[in-house]
Amino acid sequence: MAENNVVIKIEDLMKQFGGRKVLDGINLEVYKGETIVVMGGSGCGKSTLLRHIIGGIRPDSGRIYLFGKDITTTKENELDEIRKKFGMLFQSAALFDSLTVEENVSLPLREHTKLDEHIIKIIVKMKLELVGLRGFGHLYPAQISGGMKKRVGLARAIALDPEVVFYDEPTAGLDPIVGGVIDKLILDLSNKLSITSVVVTHDMNSVFRIADRIAMLHKGKILQVGTPEEIKNTTNEFVKQFITGSPEGPIAFFQGKEDYLEELTK
Numbered sequence: 001m002a003e004n005n006v007v008i009k010i011e012d013l014m015k016q017f018g019g020r021k022v023l024d025g026i027n028l029e030v031y032k033g034e035t036i037v038v039m040g041g042s043g044c045g046k047s048t049l050l051r052h053i054i055g056g057i058r059p060d061s062g063r064i065y066l067f068g069k070d071i072t073t074t075k076e077n078e079l080d081e082i083r084k085k086f087g088m089l090f091q092s093a094a095l096f097d098s099l100t101v102e103e104n105v106s107l108p109l110r111e112h113t114k115l116d117e118h119i120i121k122i123i124v125k126m127k128l129e130l131v132g133l134r135g136f137g138h139l140y141p142a143q144i145s146g147g148m149k150k151r152v153g154l155a156r157a158i159a160l161d162p163e164v165v166f167y168d169e170p171t172a173g174l175d176p177i178v179g180g181v182i183d184k185l186i187l188d189l190s191n192k193l194s195i196t197s198v199v200v201t202h203d204m205n206s207v208f209r210i211a212d213r214i215a216m217l218h219k220g221k222i223l224q225v226g227t228p229e230e231i232k233n234t235t236n237e238f239v240k241q242f243i244t245g246s247p248e249g250p251i252a253f254f255q256g257k258e259d260y261l262e263e264l265t266k
Contacts, residue, residue: 013062024220035197040217087157093149102137127155147178
């Protein structure tokens with residue numbers, strides 16, 4: 001893939017917490033227009049990696065290039081400008097309960113633009129239309145379902161027409177049908193708006209529905225990167241066990257926290 005098609009480039013990324021390596025030499029490239037899924041079990045470093053990419057955490061060593069800029073050395077005010085180019089759908093949707101659906105979606109527009117009020121309202125209606133929520137703008141988060149909250153969060157994530165959208169466990173807590181609706185929205189928005197999507201999840205149904213490429217993360221290391229077909233036909237025993245959900249294999253289950261932490265540091 002040509003270098004000018006690389007939207008995100010991660011080089012030798014390292015991060016420790018309390019002497020434990022959470023990210024251990026991560027190397028990964030994300031290409032313009034693709035949907036890449038980072039999958040792995042709980043505690044493997046997925047969310048920590050995502051927080052590094054959006055500039056929420058500084059690494060101990062290594063580099064992260066976002067839109068060609070090294071965000072590991074970028075000043076906070078410059079990082080704020082870069083952040084305007086991407087959107088984020090949080091696992092819990094992270095809506096403000098005291099604001100209506102429409103007011104939640106309009107927040108990025110009010111914070112980062114000087115658009116007139118009537119223009120903001122038009123844009124918000126367009127974004128809600130894209131996620132299938134036309135006519136729900138007057139409601140409050142407490143008045144809508146979990147799946148609808150995710151869609152509101154997605155409408156807010158695309159409010160500024162971002163080049164990249166990050167998804168943190170977008171189908172978590174949803175039933176299979178609603179999860180399928182969210183997956184379809186991710187695909188539709190990627191195609192209609194030419195968005196690059198980075199999805200962090202352990203939902204295997206979702207992984208194989210939406211991914212152009214998949215990166216398997218385990219104990220802070222990327223074990224394999226490939227297309228869905230390549231991952232399905234993997235010879236890596238760790239990846240094979242994870243995608244099949246088998247209790248038998250090299251990924252062991254530990255009952256106690258101390259055992260788990262000890263295993264992570266081996």
